[in-house]
Amino acid sequence: MPEVDEESETRSTREPEFQVIVWDDPVNLMPYVTHVFQQVFGWSRDKAQRHMLEVHEQGRSVVVRESFEKAEFYVHALQKYSLTATLELAS
Amino acid sequence: MKLHLQDEEGASWLLSPGERNLLLTLFSRPTEPRQPARLSRDSEALEARCQADLAGELEQHRVALRSRLVALLGAARPFGSAEGEGAGWLLRLTVEDREGFLQALNELRLGAWEQLGRPHPPEVPPDLADNAPDILHWWTLEIASRFQGRLLSAVDPE
Numbered sequence: 241m242p243e244v245d246e247e248s249e250t251r252s253t254r255e256p257e258f259q260v261i262v263w264d265d266p267v268n269l270m271p272y273v274t275h276v277f278q279q280v281f282g283w284s285r286d287k288a289q290r291h292m293l294e295v296h297e298q299g300r301s302v303v304v305r306e307s308f309e310k311a312e313f314y315v316h317a318l319q320k321y322s323l324t325a326t327l328e329l330a331s
Numbered sequence: 332m333k334l335h336l337q338d339e340e341g342a343s344w345l346l347s348p349g350e351r352n353l354l355l356t357l358f359s360r361p362t363e364p365r366q367p368a369r370l371s372r373d374s375e376a377l378e379a380r381c382q383a384d385l386a387g388e389l390e391q392h393r394v395a396l397r398s399r400l401v402a403l404l405g406a407a408r409p410f411g412s413a414e415g416e417g418a419g420w421l422l423r424l425t426v427e428d429r430e431g432f433l434q435a436l437n438e439l440r441l442g443a444w445e446q447l448g449r450p451h452p453p454e455v456p457p458d459l460a461d462n463a464p465d466i467l468h469w470w471t472l473e474i475a476s477r478f479q480g481r482l483l484s485a486v487d488p489e
Contacts, residue, residue: 266452272479275483285487324368326370326372328373
């Protein structure tokens with residue numbers, strides 16, 4: 241199962257949620273993806289690396305669950321770094 | 332490209348004359364056409380809701396980034412014993428500029444990769460001829476990767 245933050249899980253009881261997914265691709269370098277996660281989400285290096293490896297090994301990682309506006313903001317931020325990121329309705 | 336000084340607001344980087352010229356050349360070229368980024372894979376409704384905004388925003392962002400980087404490289408200060416005669420250049424990047432630099436380098440990598448037909452893995456073929464029609468794209472992919480690696484290894488040392 242993809243890792244999801246506890247804080248985001250709590251929010252899921254309050255409002256409709258969207259999840260931001262980062263997908264694996266063969267071209268973005270692993271240190272770059274780790275760096276982008278640190279910059280966009282303010283994560284520690286360890287956490288950023290865990291999600292990067294999840295993308296690499298499982299093909300995708302759910303990085304946040306948020307309201308539409310916030311999720312859209314994160315997708316745009318990730319795509320500015322040319323990561324393959326999409327926004328989906330949380331199931 | 333070497334890290335010279337780093338502080339809370341950013342860092343100064345030493346560029347050789349060749350590196351500065353190379354970066355100016357890379358960032359001055361027109362952008363390669365990119366496949367449009369998708370907002371959603373599962374929902375057509377979501378995709379339609381924001382696709383136009385996303386495509387426009389990303390394109391504006393790319394153009395502005397390159398313009399900013401060309402201006403920064405143009406404003407780099409001469410550095411070294413023979414100041415002004417090509418000993419080297421000191422490039423000052425704020426944290427925001429550094430991130431823009433990384434994004435622009437990655438944009439170059441992905442544009443070249445797409446032009447090459449999205450090879451997997453994206454590695455230069457060992458038998459690539461000097462006059463191969465796609466050598467410029469391989470060159471761009473490799474050079475941008477090297478600069479990206481230098482920036483990242485200084486910013487996020489292992």
